[in-house]
Amino acid sequence: QKEVEQDPGPLSVPEGAIVSLNCTYSNSAFQYFMWYRQYSRKGPELLMYTYSSGNKEDGRFTAQVDKSSKYISLFIRDSQPSDSATYLCAMNSYGGSQGNLIFGKGTKLSVKP
Amino acid sequence: DTEVTQTPKHLVMGMTNKKSLKCEQHMGHRAMYWYKQKAKKPPELMFVYSYEKLSINESVPSRFSPECPNSSLLNLHLHALQPEDSALYLCASSRPLLAGGTDTQYFGPGTRLTVL
Numbered sequence: 001q002k003e004v005e006q007d008p009g010p011l012s013v014p015e016g017a018i019v020s021l022n023c024t025y026s027n028s029a030f031q032y033f034m035w036y037r038q039y040s041r042k043g044p045e046l047l048m049y050t051y052s053s054g055n056k057e058d059g060r061f062t063a064q065v066d067k068s069s070k071y072i073s074l075f076i077r078d079s080q081p082s083d084s085a086t087y088l089c090a091m092n093s094y095g096g097s098q099g100n101l102i103f104g105k106g107t108k109l110s111v112k113p
Numbered sequence: 114d115t116e117v118t119q120t121p122k123h124l125v126m127g128m129t130n131k132k133s134l135k136c137e138q139h140m141g142h143r144a145m146y147w148y149k150q151k152a153k154k155p156p157e158l159m160f161v162y163s164y165e166k167l168s169i170n171e172s173v174p175s176r177f178s179p180e181c182p183n184s185s186l187l188n189l190h191l192h193a194l195q196p197e198d199s200a201l202y203l204c205a206s207s208r209p210l211l212a213g214g215t216d217t218q219y220f221g222p223g224t225r226l227t228v229l
Contacts, residue, residue: 008153034217043119043203043220044156088155090218101218103155 003027006089006104015113019076023089023104026070030091030102033065035074038086038106047087048074079111116140117221119204125227128194134224136187136204145187146218147179148203156203156220162187194228201225 006023013019021035031052036044048063050056050072056063062075072091076083089104117138126132136145144163148156161169162181170179176198178190187204205218 032217036220041201041223041225043117043201043222046217046219049217101158105155106153 004089004091004102004104007107008105010108010110012110012112013079015079015081015111017079017111019074019079019083019109019111021074021076021087021089021107021109023072023091024070025072025091025102027093027102028067028070029093032092033063033072034090034101035061035063036088036090037083038088040085044088081111081113084110117204117206117219119202119221119224121224122222123225123227125229126191126194127229128196130194131190131192133191134189134202134204134226136189136221137185138206138219138221139185140206140219141184142206142208142219143184144207145181146205146207147177147187147189148205148220150201150203150223160189191226194226196228199226199228 004023004025033050035048037047038044048056048061050063050065053065053067060077064073072089086106086108088106090101092101120135124132146161147159149159150156158171159173160179165181165184176193180188201223203223204221207218
């Protein structure tokens with residue numbers, strides 16, 4: 001079983017839809033959870049960062065962490081064509097090796113006008 | 114300012130060439146990273162520098178040689194590369210946490226490398 005599982009998609013939605021992106025993980029030691037957005041041929045851009053369980057909201061984006069289920073989600077409200085990108089979840093553990101950031105494979109999202 | 118800059122944006126090199134990739138950040142971060150990313154794959158960690166010292170080398174071939182001349186700069190020296198080394202090379206930086214581990218990593222835009 002891979003440490004982090006993420007459906008690669010592609011996921012295609014109409015403009016204005018609510019998008020739900022998810023990752024599951026197996027290592028209960030993970031405590032830091034991140035979502036990155038990566039446009040084609042660009043570097044990943046940090047979108048959301050949460051520590052431990054709970055929700056975090058930033059504009060149209062909401063990140064949720066459920067440590068009991070080892071499940072994290074990113075919700076995008078009122079999706080726009082400019083949200084079309086690959087979304088990578090990433091996580092690591094407190095006290096872990098420096099740089100030990102474990103990525104999901106990324107979900108490719110396409111928002112159609 | 115959460116910017117990590119990388120130069121050059123694109124690089125084409127032959128298998129006998131020597132070239133260098135450069136990365137710079139002015140966020141005061143003391144951990145810096147090199148990643149390699151192939152198409153449709155997540156970034157793959159190559160090297161980690163913490164307080165200007167190499168702390169992780171993920172069994173990367175010696176044709177890749179990292180260097181951290183100061184707390185703001187990170188280089189990756191390339192020599193005798195193979196065509197399969199063609200990829201997007203990403204630099205990232207973060208604050209190291211006191212008890213180990215790493216805070217959020219901020220990525221640069223990457224250098225797209227093509228080896229002929």
